[in-house]
Amino acid sequence: MKTAASSVISDNDNTPAQSIPRSPRLLETLLANLDGVVYRCRDDAQWTVEFVSEGCLQLTGYLPExxxxxxxxxxxxLIHPDDRQMVRAHVxxxxxxxxxxxxxxxxxxxxGAIRWVWGRGVGIYNADGEVEALEGFMQDVTERKEAAQALQEAERRYRSIFExxxxxxxxxxxxxTYIAVNPALARIYGYRSPEDLIVSLRDIRHQLYVxxxxxxxxxxxxxxxxxVSNFESRVYRRDGDIIWISENARAVYGDAGTLVFYEGTVEAITERKLYEAEMRHQATHDALTGLPNRNMLHDHLQRAIQSARQKGGLTAVAFVDLDQFKYINDSLGHQVGDELLKTVAQRLMSCVRDSDMVARQGGDEFVLVLQNQTEGDVGIAEVMQRILAAVSRPWQAGDREFHITSSIGVSRYPTDGKDVExxxxxxxSAMYKAKEQGRNNFQFFAPWMDTQVSNRLEMLISLRRALDQQEFKLFYQPKLSLKDGRIIGAEALxxxxxxxxxxxxPDRxxxxxxxxxxxxxxxxxxxxxxxxxxxxxxxxxxxxxxVAVNLSPRQMNQALPEFVANVLADSGLSASWLELEITENVVMKDAEKTVATLNTLKRLGLQISVDDFGTGYSSLSYLRRFPVDALKIDKSFVRDIARDADSAAIVKAVxxxxxxxxxRVIAEGVEDEEQHAFLRENGCDEVQGYYFGxxxxxDDFTDRLRKEAVQAAP
Known part of the structure; x- marks a missing residue:
C-alpha cells in the first residue's frame, strides 16, 4: 500500500515506482540535513518531547533519544534559566x-556552553480547539548574535569615546555646516551643547575663522x-573671544566616490601658542629691560644694511656704555643696578623713532640702529646729544639721587663698515675713545682709533705666554642634588x-x-x-x-669627538664621568653640523648639557633633535626668581x-635660600652657585668630597 507522499510522486512522474525512496526514509533524510532541529512536544509543564530530529546532537550535545x-x-x-520565563510566556x-x-x-x-537559538513554531489543536502539542524548528544563531552584540558594544564604545x-x-x-559634534567641541567653542553649536554655527568660514x-x-x-594634520588657526568662540585651535581632519567619500563629509578632531592650543610666543620673545629680547637682545640686534642690523645697500641712505650704529655703572651696581647691589638699566632703556627708547632699534648688548651696554639718516652726521649728532641729555637726568634710588652719564661711539654704513661685525x-672702538675723552660725550669712528687694537695686542701676547708658562688653573664648583643636597657633579672653571x-x-x-x-x-x-x-x-x-667642561664655539667641529676620545683614553676616565657644556648660540650657529657632532660625542657615552639656556635663540624643534641630557638655566633668570614674576615664570617654563x-634641569648662580626654595618647589633637579659653594x-674641592664621603658612610 502506498503512503500519501509516494502516491503523489507516482501519480505525477514517469519514474519507475521501485526507484523512488520510501516516504519515511525521505522525510528522515530531509530532517537530518536541516541546519537546525525539528521537534514536537506536549504542551505540559516540561514541554515533554515526543519527536526531535537528528540535528539535536549538533545543537545541544544530547542524542535525540x-x-x-x-x-x-x-x-x-535546555533553555537557559534566565530565559525560561520569557520563552514560556511568549509561547x-x-x-x-x-x-x-x-x-x-x-x-x-x-x-556547559551557552548558545543562542532562534525558534519558530505553532500549536497543534484537536477538534475541540484544545492544544494537543507544539511543533517547531530551532536554529543556532550564536554567531549572528555575538556579531550583533560585538557591533553594539563597538557602537557603545565609539559613542562613549565620542561623547x-x-x-x-x-x-x-x-x-x-556641522553635521555632528561632541560635547568637547561645544565647550571649546563656548556653546551650551552640541545641538546649540550645530544650530547656531551655520557658516564655518565666516562665523568661526578669524x-x-x-x-x-x-x-x-x-x-x-x-x-589635514595639525592645521592651526585662530577662531572665534561664541562670546567673541579669540582662541587658537589645531585641527586634524580627513575627507570621507561614498561608494560612488563622491565626497560625503569631512570628519576630524579639534584641540585647543591657546596656552601652547602663548607659551611659544613668550619663549620666542624671551629668545629675542632681554629679560630685564624687554629690549631686543644681541641676536635680534644682529638680524635687524643685517636687514638695515641690505635695505641701505638697495635703496641708498645712511645707517648709523651707536654703542652706548654707562659711566660709573659698576660703582653703583657694586655699592648698592644688583637690584638697584637692574632698576637703573630698565630706566636707561626707557630713556633711550624715548630718543629714537619707531623705525629705529634700541637693543641691550649685555651688562651696561646698549646699541642703537638708526636707519635712513637723511641729514647725515649732523642729524646723527643731534640724536646723540638727546641721548646724552636723557641718560644724565637725575635718577632716584631710595632716598639718594644719582647722576649717571654715558659714553657713545658711532659707526656709519657704508663709510665705517659694510657688515654687522x-x-x-x-x-x-669709538665708544672707548669717548671714555678717553672724559666720558659723557660721543665720538664718530675714525680709522686712527687704535686704542682697542693696542689693548687687544697686549692681552693676546700675555695669553700666549700664559699658555706656555702654565699660568692657567682649574677651579671646581660643586653641583648639588635638590633631592638630598649631595654633591653629584662639578663644573671645571x-x-x-x-x-x-x-x-x-674668565670674562676678561x-x-x-x-x-x-x-x-x-x-x-x-x-x-x-x-x-x-x-x-x-x-x-x-x-x-x-x-665633571662638566665648557666648550667654545671654535671647538665644535668634526675633529672634536676624536680628540675627546683620545683625552678619555689618555686619562683613563670613563666617558660616563665627563659632561660637556655648550651654549645655545653654539647649538644654533650651524644646527645640522652641531647635531652630527653631538651624536658622535654621545656615542662615546658622555653627557651633554645646554648652558645659559634662555639667553639665546633656541628652536624647540631643533632642541628635540639634539642628543642632550640637561638644560642649565642662566643665572640672569635665577637671580630674580624670588621677586620678579617674569623671571619666575620663565624658570618654571624651562x-x-x-x-x-x-x-635634567640645572640652575646656576643660586645665591640665597629664597632662590633655593623656589627651585626645589618647582622640580629643578640640580643647583650650583655661591649659596652651595x-x-x-x-685641594679645597678634594677636602669637601672627602668630608661628604665620611658623612655618607654608614
Whole structure:
C-alpha cells in the first residue's frame, strides 16, 4: 500500500515506482540535513518531547533519544534559566491567540556552553480547539548574535569615546555646516551643547575663522591630499573671544566616490601658542629691560644694511656704555643696578623713532640702529646729544639721587663698515675713545682709533705666554642634588693667575682668546686637566662624580669627538664621568653640523648639557633633535626668581619644557635660600652657585668630597 507522499510522486512522474525512496526514509533524510532541529512536544509543564530530529546532537550535545519523553533532560530544562520565563510566556501567548511563535533565546549545551537559538513554531489543536502539542524548528544563531552584540558594544564604545573625548570631534559638510559634534567641541567653542553649536554655527568660514582664508587653505589641502594634520588657526568662540585651535581632519567619500563629509578632531592650543610666543620673545629680547637682545640686534642690523645697500641712505650704529655703572651696581647691589638699566632703556627708547632699534648688548651696554639718516652726521649728532641729555637726568634710588652719564661711539654704513661685525666693532672702538675723552660725550669712528687694537695686542701676547708658562688653573664648583643636597657633579672653571695682574676672571680674557683663536688650545688644556683630575679623585677612593667642561664655539667641529676620545683614553676616565657644556648660540650657529657632532660625542657615552639656556635663540624643534641630557638655566633668570614674576615664570617654563623632553634641569648662580626654595618647589633637579659653594681649588674641592664621603658612610 502506498503512503500519501509516494502516491503523489507516482501519480505525477514517469519514474519507475521501485526507484523512488520510501516516504519515511525521505522525510528522515530531509530532517537530518536541516541546519537546525525539528521537534514536537506536549504542551505540559516540561514541554515533554515526543519527536526531535537528528540535528539535536549538533545543537545541544544530547542524542535525540535523551530528550524523548524527558529520559535525560526535558526541553524546558535546555533553555537557559534566565530565559525560561520569557520563552514560556511568549509561547503561551501565541498558542492562546492561535499565532505562530517566533523567539530568540539561549540554551545550555551539554558541555556547559551557552548558545543562542532562534525558534519558530505553532500549536497543534484537536477538534475541540484544545492544544494537543507544539511543533517547531530551532536554529543556532550564536554567531549572528555575538556579531550583533560585538557591533553594539563597538557602537557603545565609539559613542562613549565620542561623547567623553577631551578633544573636539566633528563632521561637517563640504560647504561648511556641522553635521555632528561632541560635547568637547561645544565647550571649546563656548556653546551650551552640541545641538546649540550645530544650530547656531551655520557658516564655518565666516562665523568661526578669524581669517576666513584659513578655511580656503583647509579646503585646498583637502582637495590635494584628502586630509589635514595639525592645521592651526585662530577662531572665534561664541562670546567673541579669540582662541587658537589645531585641527586634524580627513575627507570621507561614498561608494560612488563622491565626497560625503569631512570628519576630524579639534584641540585647543591657546596656552601652547602663548607659551611659544613668550619663549620666542624671551629668545629675542632681554629679560630685564624687554629690549631686543644681541641676536635680534644682529638680524635687524643685517636687514638695515641690505635695505641701505638697495635703496641708498645712511645707517648709523651707536654703542652706548654707562659711566660709573659698576660703582653703583657694586655699592648698592644688583637690584638697584637692574632698576637703573630698565630706566636707561626707557630713556633711550624715548630718543629714537619707531623705525629705529634700541637693543641691550649685555651688562651696561646698549646699541642703537638708526636707519635712513637723511641729514647725515649732523642729524646723527643731534640724536646723540638727546641721548646724552636723557641718560644724565637725575635718577632716584631710595632716598639718594644719582647722576649717571654715558659714553657713545658711532659707526656709519657704508663709510665705517659694510657688515654687522665691522660696524659693531668700530662703534665699540669709538665708544672707548669717548671714555678717553672724559666720558659723557660721543665720538664718530675714525680709522686712527687704535686704542682697542693696542689693548687687544697686549692681552693676546700675555695669553700666549700664559699658555706656555702654565699660568692657567682649574677651579671646581660643586653641583648639588635638590633631592638630598649631595654633591653629584662639578663644573671645571678656568682662572688665569697672571704674574702682573694677579687672578684674572674668565670674562676678561676669554673674548680675546676666542678672537685670536687661542681658545682652542686653552679649551684642550681644560679638558685634559679636568679628566686627569677626575680620574685622580676616583683613584683616591672618592665617590665618582661627573665633571662638566665648557666648550667654545671654535671647538665644535668634526675633529672634536676624536680628540675627546683620545683625552678619555689618555686619562683613563670613563666617558660616563665627563659632561660637556655648550651654549645655545653654539647649538644654533650651524644646527645640522652641531647635531652630527653631538651624536658622535654621545656615542662615546658622555653627557651633554645646554648652558645659559634662555639667553639665546633656541628652536624647540631643533632642541628635540639634539642628543642632550640637561638644560642649565642662566643665572640672569635665577637671580630674580624670588621677586620678579617674569623671571619666575620663565624658570618654571624651562623646567617644565625640560622635563617634557626628559632632560635634567640645572640652575646656576643660586645665591640665597629664597632662590633655593623656589627651585626645589618647582622640580629643578640640580643647583650650583655661591649659596652651595664658590669655585674651589683642587685641594679645597678634594677636602669637601672627602668630608661628604665620611658623612655618607654608614
Amino acid at each position: 535523551e530528550l524523548l519523553l524527558n529520559q535525560r533532560i526535558s526541553f524546558l530544562e 503561551d501567548d501565541c498558542v492562546r491567540l492561535r499565532r505562530r511563535f517566533d523567539v530568540e533565546y539561549r540554551i545550555v549545551h551539554v558541555e 567623553n573625548a577631551i578633544e573636539g570631534v566633528f563632521q561637517t559638510t563640504p560647504d561648511g 581669517e576666513p582664508e584659513r578655511r580656503s587653505e583647509f579646503m585646498r589641502l583637502m582637495e590635494e591630499h584628502g586630509s 665691522t660696524l659693531l666693532k668700530n662703534a665699540d 678656568i682662572r688665569w693667575e697672571s704674574p702682573e695682574q694677579g687672578m684674572v676672571a 680674557f676669554i673674548p680675546f682668546a676666542e678672537e685670536a683663536g687661542l681658545i682652542v688650545p686653552i679649551g684642550e688644556w681644560v679638558l685634559r686637566t679636568a679628566c686627569r683630575q677626575n680620574k685622580a679623585w676616583q683613584d683616591a677612593g672618592l665617590p665618582p662624580i661627573p 623646567i617644565s619644557l625640560a622635563h617634557i623632553l626628559n632632560l 664658590k669655585p674651589m681649588t683642587v
